[in-house]
Amino acid sequence: MSVLRIDAALLDDVASKITTSIPSVRFAPELTSADDSHTGAAEVSTAIREAATMQKLRADVTADALLAVGNSPRGVVSTFSDADAALARAF
Incomplete structure (x- = not known):
């Protein structure tokens, strides 16, 4: 029988790195809050x-x-842990 080892700490580290990157992709509207006085033209x-x-x-x-991907590794750990526990109970 094959043995599958899940490194929960490593997966948690990956998830943390992904989810902490979320604020860097958020859009800052103040960067483009142009009005006519700034641009000189309503169309612009x-x-x-x-x-x-x-x-x-x-x-x-x-x-x-990114949030969904960041949460995914935690779900993997839980899924495999539950399956492993179920298999252990079956034998």
């Missing part, structure tokens, strides 16, 4: 606001994906 300000809205959505999707 509108284009900047629209681009900022799209960029915020992309950043939010990326952050959500």
Whole structure:
């Protein structure tokens, strides 16, 4: 029978590194809060606001994906631990 070893500490470290990176992908709207007085043209300000809205959505999707990926290693440890315990009880 094969032996599968799960290094929970290593998986937790990976999960931690992934989830702590989330704030760095969040979008800072103050970087693009242009108004007509800054750009000199309403069309430019509108284009900047629209681009900022799209960029915020992309950043939010990326952050959500990182959160899901970061939580995944913890779930793996739990799943394998539960399966291992079930197998031990079966024998």
